[in-house]
Amino acid sequence: MYDYLIVGAGLYGATVARELTDVGKKILVIDKRNHIAGNVYTEKVEGINVHIYGPHIFHTNDKTVWSYVQRFAEFNRFTNSPLANYKGELYSLPFNMYTFNKMWGAVTPEEASTKIEEQRKAVGIVKPKNLEEQAITLVGTDIYEKLIKEYTQKQWGRPCDQLPTYIIKRLPVRLTFDNNYFNALYQGIPVGGYTKMVNNMLSGVDVRTGVDFFEHKDELMKNAKTVIYTGSIDAYFNYSLGNLEYRSVCFENETLNKPNFQGNAVVNYTDAETPWTRIIEHKWFEFGKDEEGKNLPKTVISREYSSEWKPGLEPYYPVNDDKNGKLYEAYKELAAKELNVIFGGRLGEYKYYDMDQVIAMALEKVKTL
Ligand SMILES: Cc1cc2nc3c(=O)[nH]c(=O)nc-3n(C[C@H](O)[C@H](O)[C@H](O)COP(=O)(O)OP(=O)(O)OC[C@H]3O[C@@H](n4cnc5c(N)ncnc54)[C@H](O)[C@@H]3O)c2cc1C
Numbered sequence: 001m002y003d004y005l006i007v008g009a010g011l012y013g014a015t016v017a018r019e020l021t022d023v024g025k026k027i028l029v030i031d032k033r034n035h036i037a038g039n040v041y042t043e044k045v046e047g048i049n050v051h052i053y054g055p056h057i058f059h060t061n062d063k064t065v066w067s068y069v070q071r072f073a074e075f076n077r078f079t080n081s082p083l084a085n086y087k088g089e090l091y092s093l094p095f096n097m098y099t100f101n102k103m104w105g106a107v108t109p110e111e112a113s114t115k116i117e118e119q120r121k122a123v124g125i126v127k128p129k130n131l132e133e134q135a136i137t138l139v140g141t142d143i144y145e146k147l148i149k150e151y152t153q154k155q156w157g158r159p160c161d162q163l164p165t166y167i168i169k170r171l172p173v174r175l176t177f178d179n180n181y182f183n184a185l186y187q188g189i190p191v192g193g194y195t196k197m198v199n200n201m202l203s204g205v206d207v208r209t210g211v212d213f214f215e216h217k218d219e220l221m222k223n224a225k226t227v228i229y230t231g232s233i234d235a236y237f238n239y240s241l242g243n244l245e246y247r248s249v250c251f252e253n254e255t256l257n258k259p260n261f262q263g264n265a266v267v268n269y270t271d272a273e274t275p276w277t278r279i280i281e282h283k284w285f286e287f288g289k290d291e292e293g294k295n296l297p298k299t300v301i302s303r304e305y306s307s308e309w310k311p312g313l314e315p316y317y318p319v320n321d322d323k324n325g326k327l328y329e330a331y332k333e334l335a336a337k338e339l340n341v342i343f344g345g346r347l348g349e350y351k352y353y354d355m356d357q358v359i360a361m362a363l364e365k366v367k368t369l
Pocket of ligand 1: 007008009010011012013030031032033037038039040053054055056057058059211212213214230231232249316317344345346347353354355356358
C-alpha cells in the first residue's frame with residue numbers, strides 16, 4: 001500500500017515525490033512515457049544532451065527554488081541570447097540596442113527611442129484591438145514587420161490581426177546592449193542534462209515508466225491512499241465536457257557531421273517562407289566554447305514546427321482564451337469532487353508554467369498535505 005500514487009514523473013511529480021519521501025511517506029511514481037523527467041527530458045546523442053521536448057532554460061527570481069534545484073544538479077552559467085533570422089538578416093533578441101543598430105543604424109539609446117516613437121506616432125493606434133496593433137504600438141512597424149508578424153503567425157497558425165493582444169502584452173524593449181533574454185536573477189542549465197537532475201530528485205523513490213494511469217486505474221487506486229495527478233485534467237474525466245485546446249510543436253532532429261552549425265543555441269526564423277519557427281543547436285546549452293569540435297566533432301540540431309493540437313499529438317501550450325478558460329473551470333469543479341485526488345502541474349492545472357513555477361507550486365502543495 002502506498003501513501004501516494006504520483007501520476008507523471010515531470011518536475012511537479014518529482015518535486016512532490018522527493019518531499020513526501022523525505023518525510024517518510026511511501027510513494028509510487030508512474031509515467032506513461034518510457035522515461036522520467038516529463039517535458040524537460042534530455043537524451044544523450046553523440047555526447048550531447050538533446051532537449052527532446054523543446055529547449056529548456058532554467059531561469060528564476062525565486063531564491064528558494066534556485067537553492068532547491070542546486071541540491072540535485074550543478075548548473076552552468078548559460079545565458080539565453082537567441083537570434084532572429086529574417087531572410088538571412090540576423091538580429092539580436094530580445095529587442096535591444098544591438099537589434100536597433102542593425103535595423104536602423106541607431107548608435108545611441110536616444111536615436112533608437114526616437115525612431116520607435118516616430119513609428120508609433122505615424123500609425124496612431126489609440127487602443128490596440130488585436131496583436132498586430134498591440135505590437136506596433138509597442139515597437140513600431142519595422143520590428144513588427146520583420147521580427148514579429150510572420151513568426152507569430154507561424155506560431156499560432158492565425159494572422160496577427162486575428163490574435164488577441166494579451167499574447168504580447170509586454171514586449172521587452174531594452175535601450176541597452178543587453179541580449180540576455182530573461183530578466184531573471186538566476187539562470188543556467190543543469191550540467192549533464194535535466195534527466196540526470198530529475199533522476200537525482202527521484203533517488204530512493206519507486207518509479208515505473210511506460211505505465212498509463214488509465215489502463216490500470218482501478219488497481220493503482222486500490223493500492224494508494226491518495227493520488228497526485230499531473231496529466232491532462234480533461235483526460236482524467238474522459239473528455240466528458242469536451243477537449244481543452246492546446247498548441248503543439250514537433251521537432252525534426254538531425255545529427256550533422258560538423259562541430260558548429262549556427263554558433264548559437266537558439267535561432268528563430270521570423271519569415272513566413274521558412275516552415276520551421278526555430279532551430280535549436282543543443283551542444284551550445286552545455287559546451288559553450290567548443291567551436292572547433294575538439295571534444296564533440298558532431299552537432300545535433302532540432303527544427304521546431306508549430307501546429308494545432310489534435311488527439312495523438314503532445315499537448316504543449318494551453319490556449320488560455322475565454323472558451324477554454326470556462327471549460328477548465330467546469331473541469332475544476334469536477335476535480336474538487338474527487339476527494340482523494342490532487343491535480344497539479346501544467347496539464348493538471350491547464351496553465352503555462354515555467355519550470356521554477358512548477359517546482360514552487362509543488363513545494364507549496366506539499367506543505368498542505
Ligand atoms: C517547448 C517548450 C519549451 C519550454 N521551455 C521552458 C524554458 O526554457 N524554461 C522554463 O522554465 N520552462 C519551459 N517550459 C515549461 C516546462 O516544460 C514546464 O514548466 C514543466 O516541464 C512542467 O512540468 P510538469 O511536471 O507540470 O509537466 P510535464 O513535464 O508535462 O509532466 C507530466 C507527466 O505526466 C505524464 N502523464 C500524463 N498523463 C499520464 C497518464 N495518463 N499516465 C501516466 N503518466 C501520465 C506525462 O507523460 C508527463 O511525463 C517549456 C515548455 C515547452 C512546451
